[in-house]
Structure formats: C-alpha cells, structure tokens
Amino acid sequence: xxxxxxxxxxxxxxxxxxxxxxxxxxxxxxxxxxxxxxxxxxxxxxxxxxxxxxxxxxxxxxxxxxxxxxxxxxxxxxxxxxxxxxxxxxxxxxxxxxxxxxxxxxxxxxxxxxxxxxxxxxxxxxxxxxxxxxxxxxxxxxxxxxxxxxxxxxxxxxxxxxxxxxxxxxxxxxxxxxxxxxxxxxxxxxxxxxxxxxxxxxxxxxxxxxxxxxxxxxxxxxxxxxxxxxxxxxxxxxxxxxxxxxxxxxxxxxxxxxxxxxxxxxxxxxxxxxxxxxxxxxxxxxxxxxxxxxxxxxxxxxxxxxxxxxxxxxxxxxxxxxxxxxxxxxxxxxxxxxxxx
Amino acid sequence: xxxxxxxxxxxxxxxxxxxxxxxxxxxxxxxxxxxxxxxxxxxxxxxxxxxxxxxxxxxxxxxxxxxxxxxxxxxxxxxxxxxxxxxxxxxxxxxxxxxxxxxxxxxxxxxxxxxxxxxxxxxxxxxxxxxxxxxxxxxxxxxxxxxxxxxxxxxxxxxxxxxxxxxxxxxxxxxxxxxxxxxxxxxxxxxxxxxxxxxxxxxxxxxxxxxxxxxxxxxxxxxxxxxxxxxxxxxxxxxxxxxxxxxxxxxxxxxxxxxxxxxxxxxxxxxxxxxxxxxxxxxxxxxxxxxxxxxxxxxxxxxxxxxxxxxxxxxxxxxxxxxxxxxxxxxxxxxxxxxxx
DNA sequence: AAATTTTAGTTAAACGTTTAAATGGATTTG
DNA sequence: CAAATCCATTTAAACGTTTAACTAAAATTT
Numbered sequence: 200x201x202x203x204x205x206x207x208x209x210x211x212x213x214x215x216x217x218x219x220x221x222x223x224x225x226x227x228x229x230x231x232x233x234x235x236x237x238x239x240x241x242x243x244x245x246x247x248x249x250x251x252x253x254x255x256x257x258x259x260x261x262x263x264x265x266x267x268x269x270x271x272x273x274x275x276x277x278x279x280x281x282x283x284x285x286x287x288x289x290x291x292x293x294x295x296x297x298x299x300x301x302x303x304x305x306x307x308x309x310x311x312x313x314x315x316x317x318x319x320x321x322x323x324x325x326x327x328x329x330x331x332x333x334x335x336x337x338x339x340x341x342x343x344x345x346x347x348x349x350x351x352x353x354x355x356x357x358x359x360x361x362x363x364x365x366x367x368x369x370x371x372x373x374x375x376x377x378x379x380x381x382x383x384x385x386x387x388x389x390x391x392x393x394x395x396x397x398x399x400x401x402x403x404x405x406x407x408x409x410x411x412x413x414x415x416x417x418x419x420x421x422x423x424x425x426x427x428x429x430x431x432x433x434x435x436x437x438x439x440x441x442x443x444x445x446x447x448x449x450x451x452x453x454x455x456x457x458x459x460x461x462x463x464x465x466x467x468x469x470x471x472x473x474x475x476x477x478x479x480x481x482x483x484x485x486x487x488x489x490x491x492x493x494x495x496x497x498x499x500x501x502x503x504x505x506x507x508x509x510x511x512x513x514x515x516x517x518x519x520x521x522x523x524x525x526x527x528x529x530x531x532x533x534x535x536x537x538x539x540x
Numbered sequence: 541x542x543x544x545x546x547x548x549x550x551x552x553x554x555x556x557x558x559x560x561x562x563x564x565x566x567x568x569x570x571x572x573x574x575x576x577x578x579x580x581x582x583x584x585x586x587x588x589x590x591x592x593x594x595x596x597x598x599x600x601x602x603x604x605x606x607x608x609x610x611x612x613x614x615x616x617x618x619x620x621x622x623x624x625x626x627x628x629x630x631x632x633x634x635x636x637x638x639x640x641x642x643x644x645x646x647x648x649x650x651x652x653x654x655x656x657x658x659x660x661x662x663x664x665x666x667x668x669x670x671x672x673x674x675x676x677x678x679x680x681x682x683x684x685x686x687x688x689x690x691x692x693x694x695x696x697x698x699x700x701x702x703x704x705x706x707x708x709x710x711x712x713x714x715x716x717x718x719x720x721x722x723x724x725x726x727x728x729x730x731x732x733x734x735x736x737x738x739x740x741x742x743x744x745x746x747x748x749x750x751x752x753x754x755x756x757x758x759x760x761x762x763x764x765x766x767x768x769x770x771x772x773x774x775x776x777x778x779x780x781x782x783x784x785x786x787x788x789x790x791x792x793x794x795x796x797x798x799x800x801x802x803x804x805x806x807x808x809x810x811x812x813x814x815x816x817x818x819x820x821x822x823x824x825x826x827x828x829x830x831x832x833x834x835x836x837x838x839x840x841x842x843x844x845x846x847x848x849x850x851x852x853x854x855x856x857x858x859x860x861x862x863x864x865x866x867x868x869x870x871x872x873x874x875x876x877x878x879x880x881x
Numbered sequence: 882a883a884a885t886t887t888t889a890g891t892t893a894a895a896c897g898t899t900t901a902a903a904t905g906g907a908t909t910t911g
Numbered sequence: 912c913a914a915a916t917c918c919a920t921t922t923a924a925a926c927g928t929t930t931a932a933c934t935a936a937a938a939t940t941t
Contacts, residue, residue: 201659203897214921219899226900229919246657250600251897253591255926271624272839276617276822283612283620286639295638295655298627314636316587318542426826455826462828481617482823485767485796487803498613544927555891560929567930570889592927595896 202243211239222247262289262508263320263342264298265312270327271300276481277497278326281347284501285324292509305330315340322508325349343511345504350392357507357520359500363393366493366526367400370447370475373491373528375408378537379445379473382410385432385457386449387421394424397449397477415440424449429456437464444472444537451476451483451492458486458533469535479529488532500524543584552580563588603630603849604661604683605639606653611668612641617822618838619667622688625842626665633850646671656681663849666690684852686845691733698848698861700841704734707834707867708741709748711788711816714832714869716749719878720786720814723751726773726798727790728762735765738790738818756781765790770797778805785813785878792817792824792833799827799874810876820870829873841865 208215213232220226221236228236239245253259264285270278286296297320299312314320315337322343325334334351337344347359374382384401386394398419405412418436421428429448433456436443448454454476458468466472468488476483479494503522549556554573561567562577569577580586594600605626611619627637638661640653655661656678663684666675675692678685688700715723725742727735739760746753759777762769770789774797777784789795795817799809807813809829817824820835844863 205897215898216900216922217920220920223899227919232919246659248595248897249658249660250591250594251926252899253926254589254595254897254928255899257926259591276620279617279620279624286641290640290654293654295660297636297638299631300627313631313634317590318587319590319636459828482826485823485826487800487828546927556928557892557930558890561890564929567890568888573889589927592896593929595898595927596929598896 202245204245204247206243207236207239207245210243211236258512259319259321260293261295261297261314261320262505262512263312263314263323264296264326265323265329265333266298266300266326267303267305267329268300269303277478278348280497281326281501281504284498285505286501287498288502288505292505294505294509301329301333303330305333307332311336315342321512324504324508325351326504343508345508345511347500347504348393355519357511357522359504359507359522359524361393361495361500362523362525363396364400364403365523366477366495367397367447368404369526369528370477370493371401371404372408373530373534374445374447374473374475375404375410377445377473377534380410380537381413381416381440381443382445382447383416383418383436383440383443384447384449385429385436385453386417386419387424387428387432387453389419394449401447416443421453425452426456426459429453430460431456433457433460437461437466445474445534446472447475447477449477451478451480451490454490454492454533455482455486458490469533470538473534473537475534483531486533491531491534492529494527494529496524496526543586545586545588547584548577548580548586551584552577599853600660600662601634602636602638602655602661603846603853604653604655604664605637605667606664606670606674607641607667608644608646608670609641610644618819619689621838622667622842622845625839626846627842628839629843629846633846635846635850642670642674644671646674648673652677656683662853665845665849666692667845684849686849686852688841688845689734696860698852698859698863700845700848700863700865702734702836702841703864703866704737705741705744707818707836708738708788709745710867710869711818711834712742712745713749714871714875715786715788715814715816716745716751718786718814718875721751721878722754722757722781722784723786723788724757724759724777724781724784725788725790726770726777726794727758727760728765728769728773728794730760735790742788757784760790762794766793767797767800770794771801772797774798774801778802778807786815786875787813788816788818790818792819792821792831795831795833795874796823796827799831803828810874811879814875814878816875824872827874832872832875833870835868835870837865837867 204215204218207218213236217228218236220228221233249260264282266278282298289296297314324345324347326347328349331352344356346356348361384398386398389395402412418432421432446457448457454474457474461468461472468474476490476492479492483490483492503524545556545559548559554577558569559577561569562574605623607619623639630637638655665686665688667688669690672693685697687697689702725739727739730736743753759773762773770793787798789798795815798815802809802813809815817831817833820833824831824833844865
C-alpha cells in the first residue's frame with residue numbers, strides 16, 4: 200500500500216531525482232518522461248512522505264495556533280470559530296494547523312508550546328490577548344507571527360483586527376435612522392481598545408448626526424462586559440433616565456443582560472426600547488426577540504490570518520501589515536422605528 | 541539557536557547513539573554519562589526534530605480528526621467542542637491533532653484527507669455521521685480509528701457514545717419527581733438512533749413510575765429536530781391537549797422552539813408548563829427562563845476518544861471497545877413543581 | 882587464570898525526500 | 912569539424928534521528 204519515491208522511480212525507469220523534479224516542477228523534464236512518471240505516481244497511489252520532505256526542506260507545512268485556556272474553553276465560541284477559519288484556508292493552501300492553548304498566567308518557568316520547541320511549525324498565529332512573557336520568549340525563535348484581535352506591545356508583526364469604530368458607527372446610525380435621539384451606550388472594561396473604539400464610534404455617529412452626547416446616557420463602569428453587568432448597567436441607566444428609547448450595548452453578552460432587565464421591568468422590545476448588540480453571537484437568534492447586532496466575520500478573520508502567515512513564511516520578509524476586517528449590521532427584531540411622542 | 545543531536549553528542553563527548561538512548565531511555569547508560577548528557581541537552585535547549593523522529597520511527601505523533609463540513613460550520617459548537625476535548629488530552633499525551641472536514645456528499649472521486657494520503661497521522665478520530673464511502677476507503681489504509689457519536693455499519697472500531705437512554709430517563713424522572721403526570725415528548729428525525737433512544741428512555745421512565753404512556757402526548761413527526769420544528773410541534777401538541785403540564789424535548793434546539801411557542805401563547809414557564817431539553821447548548825442560559833436540560837459532556841467525549849485512539853496506536857490490537865459517556869441533569873429555571881389542580 | 886557473560890558505549894545503515902554537482906548526448910557556434 | 916553550449920537526466924550528499932550489529936572493558940563463572 201505504502202509506496203515511496205523509489206518505487207515510482209523504478210517502475211518509471213528513471214532516477215528518484217527525476218521523480219522529485221516532476222513532482223515539484225523544479226527542473227525541466229521532457230514531456231515524455233513527465234507523463235510517464237505522473238502515470239506511475241497515479242498507479243501506485245504515491246504521495247510524498249511529509250516527514251521526509253520536512254526533514255530535508257526545513258519546512259514543516261504546519262502553522263501553530265495559540266490562544267489562552269480561558270478563550271479556548273469559554274462557552275462563547277469566538278476564537279474557536281476564528282480557528283475554524285484558519286483551518287479552512289489552511290486546507291486549500293496545503294497547510295495543517297496545530298492548535299494549542301496556554302495558561303493565561305503563563306510565566307517564565309512554563310514550557311513553550313511543544314510545536315515551537317521541536318520545530319513543528321513554520322509560523323504562528325496568536326489569537327486574543329496573550330501574556331507578554333510568552334510573546335518575548337517566542338520572538339527568540341524568529342518564527343513568522345500573526346496576531347488576531349490583539350495589538351502586542353512591540354509591534355512588528357502583521358495584525359488582523361476588527362473594525363470596531365466602523366461597526367459602532369453602523370449600529371448607532373441604524374438607531375438614528377429609525378428616528379431615535381435618546382440613544383444610550385452600555386459598555387464596560389473601557390481599557391480594552393476594542394471596547395473603547397466602540398464607544399468612540401458611537402460618539403462619532405451622534406456627532407455626525409448633530410445629536411448631542413449626553414454623559415448620563417453612557418454607562419461604562421462595569422468591569423467585565425458580560426450578561427450580569429449588562430443587567431446591572433441597564434438598571435442604573437433606566438432608573439434615572441425614563442426617556443431612553445434605544446440602547447447600543449458594546450457586545451452581545453451585555454445586550455442580553457439589558458434585554459433581560461427590560462423584559463423583567465415591563466419594557467417591550469422593540470416597541471418601547473430598541474436594542475443593538477455587537478459580535479453576532481450564536482445565542483442572539485434564540486433570544487426573544489432575536490437581537491439586532493453587528494456581525495464580526497470570525498471565519499474570515501481566520502482566513503485572513505492564514506493568508507498573512509503563509510505570505511510571511513514564503514517571502515521571509517514579513518511587513519507589519521494590518522488587516523481591518525469589516526463588520527456588518529444584522530437587523531433582526533430588537534430594533535424598530537422610534538414611536539412618536 | 542537550533543541545536544541537533546550532533547551538537548549535544550559533541551559537547552557531551554559521546555556518540556549520537558548514546559544521546560538517543562538517554563533521551564528515549566532505550567538502553568542502559570551509566571548514571572554518570574546520563575546526567576552529563578541531560579545537562580548538555582538543557583544547556584543547548586535541545587529538542588529532537590519531529591520530522592526526523594517521524595521519518596525513522598514511522599510514527600508521526602499526529603492524530604487525524606474528521607467531521608463533515610456541516611458539522612464543522614454549524615453555529616452550534618457541538619463537535620467543535622468535542623474536538624477541543626481531544627486536543628486537550630492530546631497535549632498531555634504528546635500528540636497533535638490534525639483537523640479536517642469533508643463534504644457530506646463525499647463521493648468516490650473526492651480525494652481522501654491529505655493527512656491520510658501523505659501518512660501524517662497514526663490514527664483517526666471520526667466524529668458524527670459520515671458517508672460510508674469514506675469509511676470504506678479509509679479502512680484500506682489500516683489506520684486505527686475511533687468513532688464518536690456514530691455507529692458505523694461495519695463495526696470493529698472503538699466507539700464513544702452518549703448515554704441517551706439514561707439521559708432521557710433522568711429528564712423524565714425529574715419531571716415525575718416534580719409531580720407531573722401529563723408529560724409530553726417532542727422529538728423529530730426518529731430514525732436517528734440518538735433520538736429514538738431518548739424516546740425509549742422517556743417511555744421507560746414513565747413505565748417505571750406507573751404512568752401510562754399516551755400517544756397523543758408524543759409528537760415525533762418533525763423531520764429535523766430544530767427550533768422551528770420545536771415551535772410547530774408545540775403548536776400541534778398544545779392545540780389539542782390543554783392539560784399538559786410538562787414537556788421533554790429531545791434536544792435543546794426543539795426546546796427553545798417550544799419555549800417560544802409557550803411565551804407567545806400566554807403560557808408561563810415554569811409556572812404553567814415545565815420544560816426540559818437535552819444537550820446543554822450554550823444558548824440555554826441566555827434564555828428566559830434558563831433551560832433545565834441534560835448535559836452532554838462534550839469535552840470528556842473528546843478526551844475519551846483520544847485515550848482510545850492512543851491505546852489502539854500503541855498496542856496495535858484495537859479491541860472494539862464501547863464507551864458510553866454519562867450525562868447529567870442540569871436543573872435551571874424552566875422546571876418547577878406541578879401546581880395542584 | 883582462562884573462558885564466558887555482562888555492561889556501556891560506538892559505528893554505520895536506514896528512513897524518504899531534495900538538490901548541488903556531474904554526465905553525456907545533441908545542438909549550436911566559430 | 913572541433914569547441915562550446917545546452918538539455919535532460921543521474922549521482923550522491925544531506926537533513927536529524929533510531930537501532931541493529933559490533934566492540935572493548937569489566938565482572939562473573941569455571
């Protein structure tokens with residue numbers, strides 16, 4: 200069953216070098232022998248051994264994918280979906296992805312991912328926020344690296360980022376277009392660039408529409424942007440401001456919390472209050488009503504990252520290109536026209 | 541930076557064979573030289589090249605993971621989570637997982653996964669229902685194989701399966717314990733063993749509790765067990781049976797549809813109707829109220845599968861062991877005591 | 882003390898490729 | 912027509928390991 204290049208060479212009456220040249224198209228070979236060799240290859244169902252090729256070429260054909268344990272295991276499949284995108288593209292590029300996760304408190308003593316130590320990858324994709332220690336220690340190995348959804352401190356690598364500002368502008372504009380003027384922003388962890396960009400986009404959209412920004416409609420003191428804090432922030436917002444007709448939550452998790460608060464307190468969505476989230480999480484369509492949100496193209500982010508890394512691997516000169524992936528407004532049933540007073 | 545076994549040998553004043561023996565503990569070496577070699581290995585930060593080891597040993601240290609495109613891409617991260625489980629265990633076993641998906645209509649002409657063709661894996665894990673053609677063609681390669689959540693036609697491989705009957709019994713017993721007697725079953729695609737097992741468990745639980753099985757409380761004519769069909773089946777059920785106080789849906793997707801129907805039609809959950817699902821999908825906790833369900837331990841299924849495959853790879857004799865993974869009742873807020881008439 | 886066994890280590894082949902250098906016949910050049 | 916060039920192909924080394932076969936010294940047996 201398992202045939203080698205030697206078997207092919209023997210049966211085709213050529214040297215193994217010729218077979219190699221035919222396979223890789225690396226030297227001119229006469230049409231005649233070329234077809235003969237190809238025929239034998241097919242007959243014997245020959246496929247080059249990856250280990251052998253790796254050993255001699257120094258290239259492994261693998262790309263490492265690193266993320267932290269919490270991102271790996273969190274119920275929300277955000278980075279996992281990005282991983283699927285890389286895998287998808289890897290297949291058509293002829294690469295394999297080796298996935299591994301590391302502890303969020305990665306320290307000097309922790310061992311680096313195996314695939315770096317035993318040289319099993321040609322490049323690395325790092326998704327999400329990752330400890331600096333790790334970044335530094337990896338950089339010693341001079342492997343091409345691409346970051347996804349994170350801006351590392353010393354940046355000389357290609358980046359794949361979400362266009363958060365544009366997304367926030369789209370979300371806010373959608374509410375403005377529906378006639379809303381009292382539009383609140385609910386956020387949290389404003390130190391995180393992604394979320395502060397979303398706030399920035401919100402403000403920009405209001406300004407462009409000549410709607411004044413009211414600080415009492417901006418609730419950003421939550422530590423984490425999760426469901427519970429969405430609920431709490433909504434409580435804080437609505438207990439003081441009765442005239443809010445629309446809310447833009449910085450992500451879907453918070454939006455879900457807001458929705459629960461509204462449901463529990465007699466507000467009808469979208470009749471009384473319109474609600475927009477951000478991320479397009481799977482759970483959104485299960486909600487009642489399904490959530491209008493900004494879709495982040497996770498698969499595409501993975502695809503982009505893989506393209507970048509393959510480029511770096513092949514060309515060796517990795518220019519620190521930044522790819523801002525565009526986002527998209529998904530209108531479902533949690534938003535509607537502002538009802539006239 | 542990159543050191544080889546030769547560098548170690550030279551610096552430690554031994555032959556490369558000795559270094560190899562020390563690394564693999566494959567021949568007796570004096571304590572003296574052993575420590576010396578190990579010291580040099582550490583100093584040079586030496587790690588054996590995986591390609592070289594693979595080439596000479598014939599073992600790749602990789603396990604292939606195959607699932608169909610639709611399972612790979614579906615929003616519900618069921619098989620993906622199982623994959624994460626295998627990856628998790630693979631890391632501690634020193635293996636890498638190579639993941640690939642194939643088209644659900646895989647035909648004779650389609651190429652087999654690359655990792656099979658170029659001998660990049662020592663064994664294969666197959667998750668979910670997969671075309672028979674593929675199974676047959678793979679079997680020609682004599683690779684150890686493990687199936688997850690699927691019983692192949694010609695079964696001589698280890699299997700990892702969900703204990704569906706036990707889960708259904710648990711779900712139904714929970715409702716019985718709460719005092720319910722008019723308990724409906726909503727299912728679909730009853731040809732699928734998993735779902736018919738769940739129906740079987742439901743009936744068994746009722747019998748054990750001496751509650752008669754009423755066929756009009758069993759709705760299983762839906763083609764696919766999804767949200768929309770859950771809604772439709774609920775409509776059919778409740779329009780004819782006003783006295784139903786509890787529903788066991790064959791999976792969470794259908795349960796969510798049932799919940800929407802109940803919400804839309806003035807039934808309070810759980811006050812009027814208790815509802816139990818199956819699978820423990822991420823979206824469940826986002827629901828209003830959060831869904832009581834049966835948790836399927838996806839990560840653990842992956843872990844089990846990897847253990848089985850490593851066993852097969854190492855021992856070469858793969859006895860067709862079946863692992864039934866236990867499920868667990870997760871009580872949330874969609875079930876409560878049956879209110880007295 | 883000679884013969885045998887054990888122990889610790891070395892030598893060299895093998896794994897399946899790629900590729901620089903060599904070859905030898907055909908074609909072109911002066 | 913000899914010399915130079917070109918083309919298709921072969922030879923052989925290299926990649927970094929494992930391991931069977933060998934060796935030499937030490938320990939054990941007779």
